[in-house]
Amino acid sequence: MTATHPPVRRGARARREERAGLLFVTPATLGIGLFVLLPMALAVFYGFTDADGFGNAGFSGLENYRRALSDPMFWTSVRTTALYVAVFVPGVYLLALAMALLVNGDLPGRAFFRTAFFAPYAVSLVVVGLVWKYILADSTGFLTQALESLGWDNPPSFLGDPDWALWWVAFISIWFFVGFYMIILLGGLQDIPAEVVEAARIDGSGPWRTLWNVVLPMLRPTSFFVLVLASIAGLAGLQAFDLIYVMTQGGPANSTSMGVFYIYQQAFTFNNVGYASAMATLYAFALLAMTAVAFRITRGGRFDHAD
Template sequence: MARTASNRVAAGIPAAAGLTSRQREAIAGYFFVLPDALGLLVFIGVPMILALAMAFFDVDGFGGYRFVGIGNYQRLAADPLFWKSFRVTATYVLWLVPALYVSGLGLALLVKRTNAFNGLMRCLFFMPQMVSLVVVALVWQVLAVDKIGVIPRLVSALGLGSFSFLGDPQLALFAVIFVSVWFLMGFYMLIFLGGLQDIPSEYYEAARIDGAGPLQSFWYITLPLLRPTSFFVLIVSMVAAVAGAQTFDLVYVMTRGGPANSTMMTIYYIYQQAFQYNAFGYAGALASILVLALMGITIVLFVFTRGGRFNYE
């Protein structure tokens, strides 16, 4: 009775409405979700629809616009710099996502085993998240700047030669990847730590009794039971790598897409077209392709995780 009364109060619906307890709970849930849903609709849904509609117009940002149909998409298909940015983004994702998975899981396992300094290590590894990403990018840019930076001078002092981490087209992208991993691994550590703490300790005790070692326990207990957490991390890190704030901010501050467009991510190329060249219609077409690619990747991952041997339900 007490639970039913609380549900009525939470839903704001009197008993005389003739609704069942389950229906009142459902309505109360919708009311709780409503503010967030409205925020997503106003600040994400509507701008996304406008950007998709803008892709069919030539918009210069000064009040001039004209309908061009699929003209922006035809321009996109023949734009070598767009395809270059697409390849750079794919390379960035293929290196960053596995690195974040391994580093996040490794830190979570380390923190979980060191009970005495658990809280301290969590704070230390998560601390980069407390600093503005622009500040992080500026600090690493100063550390890695050619000749006078701490890192190039240290490498040269060790007799490893002279490297231009931000000026060499073959190294600049990997420098951005390194900073991204350093900045984000603490966040994914906490996600993995939550997944590890949900695994019952009885499984490990039974494995020890059966003679299983640490590697066997990790392979046959930890990884299988971390599948929901693992695929959440993969999806979130992939979306963040393609269109996340850290991708744009690091590239904008550290390299501006250079040298020789070696760090020209698609998200930064969209920014250039919109806010440097005032080609808002073309930028809308680029953004629509990026959104479709992300949606396709997300759908494939969800289907993959819910079928076959990855079905964890």
């Protein structure tokens, strides 16, 4: 006779699967807790102190927050950050969308262009900043010399003029990150059923009408993700900090001193760790509020309609 084994109870199997799942997520959970949540909690705590980074941290209540709200340089950094985001977010989205549409079509050498568009993102941002600093340098820079050879006698100081510096930081950020956002949008485009687009064409819809009435509406969840991700990263200064540190150091005349760079200066240059922590907390709450509003308006990127 064939030996029979007692059936494994469903509850025991579910508990084993639950334990296995917990083991898989534990390393990531510990990493997030140690390197994200703990620093955030410490920043909130130090925001209520006069910590100087050398072990001195007396309680100061809301003084750091009052100081931030009355600090002209803090508000200057906020305006600079807002201007950067206003240029970076629509610029990188529209260019990434155009590139994604291009390489998603029947483009000869499509694989080459996908690689070429993404290639800048594979380079260290510090290296990118150093290269562009050389290109834009006064008198000796490649771009300056090229303009002079074309007859422009006195080209502007691209990184030394407050009217130019932030625009170049935004342009280089777009050039660097557009390949990353292109890949995300390309994935969204490839999820659109080909038969839907083909049906629109059979019904007589031209390329532009198909794009506007079919492709873009179906791409809305991906577009929402890209826009929110780019906005949060721009407000947090994740793209621009390395460029500003390498190329301008916040200058000239604080024209590129975004919020994250001003926080860095207060914490590590002037040793005002408590004040920097308070400003970082304000930025964090602003980011959370912005994300919540965007999520609420778009219903999590679904863009559902009542009908």
